[in-house]
Amino acid sequence: MIYDKEKFFYSVKRSIPILIGYFPVGMAYGILMANAGYQFGWSVIISMFVYTGSLQMLMVSFLVNQIPLMTVAVTALLLNSRHIFYGLSFIEKFREYGIWKYFLIYGLTDENYSLLCSYKETDGVNEKWVHIFSTILLWVYWITFSGIGGLVRYLGNILPVAVMATLVIYCLRAVDLSSWAGFMPQLIAVAVTAGLHFWKGNTLLSVTGGTVCYMVLIRSVF
Incomplete structure (x- = not known):
């Protein structure tokens, strides 16, 4: 029997390629949001609840141009309709996961789908927890990099003033x-x-x- 932490680290190892891929894309999204005038907290919140990179990129221009909500909804449906077919192949599997099935359905992105499909049985590793940990990890990666991107851009705006003020205070102290x-x-x-x-x-x-x-x-x- 492998302890949960071992299942977790096994999931981390499998998710590293996606972690690397999420880094530039998540950062880019956070920077785009900051350039549009939104503080990094908004990047984090949207990434938590929307969690679809392509739509989030489009949402930046939607928010700036105040696109009607109905247009946003239709665009989101068309852009992410492929996820319906992703879910069909995991209906029976997710039913076995209890309350976790709702989060797994929510977190079934392109990248996570590839991870779940590529899972191979390993001695002592519980498939259920590998799927759950993988989904959580990818979600956290995306939220984290989106927030960092927005924070970097935000700090880039305020640091020049802060550094100047620090120098003046130091000189006059x-x-x-x-x-x-x-x-x-x-x-x-x-x-x-x-x-x-x-x-x-x-x-x-x-x-x-x-x-x-x-x-x-x-x-x-x-």
């Missing part, structure tokens, strides 16, 4: 206003940072330039 040499290095460094940022629009360049300027001033000039 111990300013001595009682002397000329006390605040000039910080003031010049902030000015250089801001100037480079407006000139080149490159946060890394501007922060690096401002920091180097500050270090040179306090060590060699003031």
Whole structure:
């Protein structure tokens, strides 16, 4: 008898190729959602409940253009109608899985269908739990990568401002206003940072330039 954790890791091993494939597609979806103005949480929620990559990609433009709900419903039906035939081949099998059958029906994507169909009996491995674990893993992969894609794009928008603010706070945290040499290095460094940022629009360049300027001033000039 193989313990559940062994069945789980067996399922993980089988799902690795799909994990690799989900990475770029899920990330791309999350980034598309973020570019459309939706925070990464929306990517996660939609991936949890819609869970169909091709339709989710289309939904980005549907949401942006406020497409009528009926059009969305018809498109979803036509685009995913093939899943009806996927399910036909597993009707009898899923009936044996109790309440889990509802989640397995929901999670029967193209990729999961290929996993379930390619299952081969292995000594001590319970087919039911391999199917369940595989379905859960693929669902979690998709949700995770969608969220990461949206988060990466979101952080890309806010990090430049955050880094600039951190540099300014660092430069001004111990300013001595009682002397000329006390605040000039910080003031010049902030000015250089801001100037480079407006000139080149490159946060890394501007922060690096401002920091180097500050270090040179306090060590060699003031």
